[in-house]
Amino acid sequence: MIVANRKNIREIRDMIKDHKRVLLVGCGTCVTVCLAGGERETGILGSALRMALKLDDREGVVVDECTIERQCDDAFIDALGSHGAEYDAICSFGCGAGVQALAERFPKTAVYPGLNTQFMGILEAQGVWTEKCSGCGNCRLGEFAGICPITRCSKRLFNGPCGGSRDGECEVREGLDCAWQLIYDRAREIGMLDKLESIATPHDWSSGLDGGTRKVVREDQCIAGLGPKA
Amino acid sequence: MAENEPLIIAFCCHYCAYAAADLAGSMRLQYPTNVRVLKLPCTGKLEVNYLLTAFERGVDGVIVAGCLEGGCHFLEGNLRARRRVERAREILGEIGLEPERVEMFNLSSAEGPRFAQIVTEMSTRLTKLGPSPLRPERTTLEEGVRELTLQAEANLSGEKHDRCQP
Known part of the structure; x- marks a missing residue:
């Protein structure tokens, strides 16, 4: 799974400082399992952020939260309906892919990351995750x-x-x-x-991070007319 | 209740602190009236967001009272609660609210006097700290606490909610 941890509240507070209506969006998949950005963690951050803003005399700022099943899949973002567009900023508690999926879906809304995405890893012990794949x-x-x-x-x-x-x-x-x-x-x-x-032969790094965004295409699964962008 | 008197929520475990509070009443022990007791099946049911929501509503302090260590009916619920209280304290510190407004206590169901002592101790501590800067006016606060209690009861009874409704 993708493992992440949350940014500190001060950083999130600074990111949203110019906005009046902010929606915190949690993700019900990997980051729920690693206890960083699921429904519960988003609720905790929502409470903390509302209190922090009130203590900063910014009581008028609306901070709401909701959690969708999977942020990295546009079909699941449907669950947000028109809610996303009702806010002037979204703070995603998904991994980096989730943040960008929300940004693509809501082109006129500022989207911020609430988490620091760390790595692909496994649960080593209760509360401990370790990196296993690059x-x-x-x-x-x-x-x-x-x-x-x-x-x-x-x-x-x-x-x-x-x-x-x-x-x-x-x-x-x-x-x-x-x-x-x-x-x-x-x-x-x-x-x-x-x-x-x-x-062991030298590794072929051409399939790695260098050279721009990687893409996986399964032609047999593509639907005619709805295929990937060239 | 006086306007400036602190308001405390006590999350009490059914198997110990709640019974101890009951005993304190049966023993006619005197303790401050500014505490609202909320029963949990075990302090292990407590989540960090319960604590934060209480502070968000404006309560001045929170008591979490569970069984003696080693004596949890569900083996380690009280140990988990202690760690969650620690996490809530860290978050409170991060946003600029005094962490000592929330504290975990351990007691047995036979300790009525200890319950009275805990409430008195927290009440004194919170009076010294002063009211929470998030506190609304008294009636709104009382209303918020009542709502919170109802919400917690609904959660405990397993009532479903739609998680995608901001």
Whole structure:
């Protein structure tokens, strides 16, 4: 899932300072699960923001909140109906994709992010999320026993650990597992050590973040006349 | 009630603090009348937004009273509540409202005198702090607190609501 955490209230308050009617929009998908921008968190921020504005003598500012199922899908934004256009600003509590989807849907309304989108990760323990995928566009997890050296090795090494691996821990930060120790241990466990003996080829970064917005098109799923923009 | 007297909401666990408040009454113990008791099935039901909504309505302080640590009927509801109270305190600090306006207490159902003591302690603390800067006039405040109580009861009874209606 996409993991995010909320911006501090001061930052949000400063972003909306020129507006009189603000709608906080939560998202019911990833950010609900990572307890950053779901219905409950948006409600908390709504209360906090209304109080903060009142304490700033800006009592006239209207701050309402609502949560839709999924911000990153235009069909779900329908649930907002015409509400969005009734406000002069929207503060999205979705990930960066959600913020931009709302901005596209409401072209005449200022849209602000209420969260800092962090990474794609998993729930490690109650209240703890860790990054697992960098979305490099060219997955090679099969070569590394299912542990990603791009995301989890601090130096993104493809051919074994550096000299900073100590007792399974990375030298970069205390408590950070050495990805290569994990790769080695797991490869041994599943009988794949031989795979690590061959030199890993350089990664094809052309499918990564550089070179503009990435797009995935499934021609068989496209509806004639409603296909993707060229 | 005097206009400047602090108004306190006490979120009380059904299994301990609520019974302790009842006991305090049966024992004819005297404690400030400015507290409004709201019963929860467990303090673990408490959400941060309950606390913030109370402050938004203008209450001067909030008491969260749960079972003794280790004695929660639902094992760890009171421990979770303590962490939520901490989070609410952080948020209050962030917006410039004194965090000490909300506090978590632990007591057993046999501690009527302790309940009276907690209310007295919070009342004294809030009188010293002065009224909440968010406080409306008395009748609006009382009305807001009544509404909040009804809302909480509706939430607890599982009443559905439309989450996409700003």
